[in-house]
Amino acid sequence: MLEHKDVREILPQRYPLLLVDRVLELQPGRSIRTIKAISGTEPCFDGLPEGAERWRFAYPRSLMIESFGQSAALLWLDGRRAPALDDRTLMFAAARGLQFSDFAYPGDVLRHEVRLDSVVADTAFASGETWVGDRRVATIATLIATRRRVAIGPNPSPAPAPSMCRQSEEGQP
Amino acid sequence: MTYQDDQLEELREIVADVLELEPEELSDTGDFMEEYEADSLRAIEILARIDKRFKVEIPQAELPELRNLKAVSAALARHATAQG
Amino acid sequence: MNRVAEAGPATRRHLPDTDPPAVSSLCAIEVVRQERRAQTLSMTVRVRVDGSHLYLRGHFPGLPILPGVFVVETLCQAMAHGAGTGTGRWPALRSVRSLRLQAPLLDGDVLMLEIAARRHPDGGWAVTAEGSRTDGTTSARIRADFDRGDAADA
Numbered sequence: 001m002l003e004h005k006d007v008r009e010i011l012p013q014r015y016p017l018l019l020v021d022r023v024l025e026l027q028p029g030r031s032i033r034t035i036k037a038i039s040g041t042e043p044c045f046d047g048l049p050e051g052a053e054r055w056r057f058a059y060p061r062s063l064m065i066e067s068f069g070q071s072a073a074l075l076w077l078d079g080r081r082a083p084a085l086d087d088r089t090l091m092f093a094a095a096r097g098l099q100f101s102d103f104a105y106p107g108d109v110l111r112h113e114v115r116l117d118s119v120v121a122d123t124a125f126a127s128g129e130t131w132v133g134d135r136r137v138a139t140i141a142t143l144i145a146t147r148r149r150v151a152i153g154p155n156p157s158p159a160p161a162p163s164m165c166r167q168s169e170e171g172q173p
Numbered sequence: 174m175t176y177q178d179d180q181l182e183e184l185r186e187i188v189a190d191v192l193e194l195e196p197e198e199l200s201d202t203g204d205f206m207e208e209y210e211a212d213s214l215r216a217i218e219i220l221a222r223i224d225k226r227f228k229v230e231i232p233q234a235e236l237p238e239l240r241n242l243k244a245v246s247a248a249l250a251r252h253a254t255a256q257g
Numbered sequence: 258m259n260r261v262a263e264a265g266p267a268t269r270r271h272l273p274d275t276d277p278p279a280v281s282s283l284c285a286i287e288v289v290r291q292e293r294r295a296q297t298l299s300m301t302v303r304v305r306v307d308g309s310h311l312y313l314r315g316h317f318p319g320l321p322i323l324p325g326v327f328v329v330e331t332l333c334q335a336m337a338h339g340a341g342t343g344t345g346r347w348p349a350l351r352s353v354r355s356l357r358l359q360a361p362l363l364d365g366d367v368l369m370l371e372i373a374a375r376r377h378p379d380g381g382w383a384v385t386a387e388g389s390r391t392d393g394t395t396s397a398r399i400r401a402d403f404d405r406g407d408a409a410d411a
Contacts, residue, residue, distance in 0.1 A: 014315035017324060043311055044283050055346040060283060062330035065353075069326070089317070091361070092325040093214060098353035118221040121233045123214065125221045144218065150322065150361060193355060193400075214357075 002026070002079055010081050011070060012089065016043045019067035023074060024111075031128075032075035032114045036067045040106035058103040064110065064130060064138055065098060071112040072126035072143055076119070088147045093123070097141025108132040114140075122147045181246050187226060188242055191218045201243045219245060229253045283312060284327050286334045289369075293339060298374040298382070302335045308364035323362040328397040329353065331370050332386050336403050340374065340382060348382055348406035353399065360394040367391045380405030 002010075002023035011018060025033040038059045048056050073090045082088075104110060114128040124145045130138035182196075189196040192209045205211035216236050223245070224230050231239075231248050239245050290301040307313065308321035316324050333350050341347030362368055367390075374384040381404045388397035 012317050014318050017312055017315040053346070058349070060330060060333070061350045062283070062326040062333060065329060066324060066326040091358070093358055094218075095353060095356040098356075100349075100351055103349075118224050120217050120221045120224070121236070123217045123221075125218070125225075142218075144214070146214070150320065 002074075006079075007074065010074060010077055010079065013070065017066070018070070019063060020070045020074065020112075023071075023079065026075065026079045028078045030116060032071055032079075032112075032116075034067075034071040034074065034112045034114070036110045036112070038104055038106050038108050038110060042106075045106070054105070055103070057105050059105065059108070059110075061100055061138075064100075064104065065095070065140075065143075066092075067110060068112050068114065068128065068130055068138070068140055069143055069145065071114045072116070072124065072128075072145060075114055075116050075126065076124045076145065088149050090145050090147055091150070092143075093146045094144040095140070095142060097139070099139040099141075100137065101139070102132070102135050102137040104132050104137050110137070117142075177250075180249070181242075183226075184223075184246055184249065185242060187222050188219055188245060191215055191222060199242060202241050204240050206240070223249060227253065283330050284310070284323075284334070286331055286338070288335070288338060291339050296376045298336075298339050298372070300335050300339045300370075300372040300374075302331060302370050302372065304331050304368045304370070306362050306364055306366045306368070313364075321364040323366070323368065325356075325358040325397070328358065328368070328370070328386075328388055328399060329356065329401075331368065331388075332372065332384065332399060332401065335370065335372055336374065336382065336384065339372075340403065341406060345407040348403040351381060351402045351404045353401045355398070355400050357398040358396070359398075360390050360396045362390055362396060365391075368396060370397075374403070377402070 004021050007020050007023065008018060019036050020034045021036050023032060023034050044060055044063060045057060069092050076090065109132065111131045112128060113131065114126050117125040117127055126143045128140050129136055185196045185199055189199045192199065192205065192211055192215060194209060199209070203209060205216065213236070216239055219239065220231050220233070220236065227249060229249055229252050231252050235248055239248060284304055287303045288300060289303050292299045304327070306321065306323045313321040316322060329350070337347035368388050370386050370388045372384060372386040374382045377383055381402060384401045384403060386399045387395060390396045
């Protein structure tokens with residue numbers, strides 16, 4: 001099991017976009033189970049009007065996807081920090097078949113069950129579900145992440161190419 | 174239909190799904206990048222899906238050659254035999 | 258035309274000054290264009306990437322990059338604004354058929370999201386959107402479905 005402190009050493013995201021609280025189980029190269037507790041004190045609930053209805057407190061589905069994606073990243077990274085010389089960042093590249101079946105609210109704990117389906121050419125394919133207790137709230141058919149360098153500084157001029165758009169080309173396939 | 178025809182049709186469904194087309198819109202020889210707006214991520218996704226479905230690993234080095242459905246089918250046949 | 262309403266410096270949150278009222282402090286959208294018909298909705302919305310925004314301070318420290326999921330969030334907020342009826346829950350994201358994230362957006366960039374939505378027979382929405390970066394590069398493509406909203410309870 002990895003505590004939040006350990007998650008923080010592995011992933012580059014920081015508050016308030018570090019969206020994995022704890023890793024419950026990790027089978028390297030295969031699957032991971034993580035949790036993220038939803039609290040009323042999260043920034044996404046800041047600024048709601050007085051008397052806001054219950055549905056306004058539904059946890060944003062965009063952040064639910066991000067939390068799942070970070071869980072997939074932890075799995076891809078084998079629950080370990082990347083070597084110091086590796087300046088590549090894991091980037092969310094694509095997704096397919098995300099189905100949301102229920103909402104999650106403050107007090108709920110999101111539980112992500114993520115499977116690593118394959119890794120090809122520095123591209124990871126993951127799938128899985130997100131649960132709150134025994135309620136499934138999301139199903140993820142495919143989540144695709146890539147590992148690449150991101151240049152700091154002004155954007156280079158666009159180079160529309162058949163390949164994935166990258167900030168800096170470094171002889172990648 | 175022969176076994177190979179079945180496999181080609183299943184392959185067509187998989188590739189069409191990745192390229193976000195209906196299977197009937199995907200021709201045997203239509204170039205993925207020229208005709209269907211695919212990019213290298215889509216090509217990699219096709220490899221990964223083939224690996225998952227058919228348990229056949231096509232080497233990344235062959236990615237540039239996987240330009241159309243026929244080429245993918247041939248690569249699948251080639252490596253399926255090799256991997257038994 | 259809707260504008261971004263900003264609170265004071267102590268709580269730097271960005272809430273669209275819209276009707277229905279404040280959607281979320283996640284990322285502030287500006288509605289540039291909106292055409293709503295009985296069965297279709299088309300919108301252009303804009304999001305400015307501001308490195309000092311709370312969420313971007315953590316993504317990543319020293320290198321603000323718009324999280325890819327904020328493209329989804331932008332779409333959600335746009336649909337809340339454009340397809341919401343002003344009373345009751347606005348349409349929520351039901352599924353993402355496909356999401357493709359390409360050019361990353363950095364501090365100072367502006368994401369322009371072109372949205373085309375068509376009503377389902379069940380009252381929900383089938384939506385496609387394409388996002389481009391300030392320099393014109395396509396940054397994101399998304400196909401998604403939204404429900405009809407207005408449910409008694411979410």
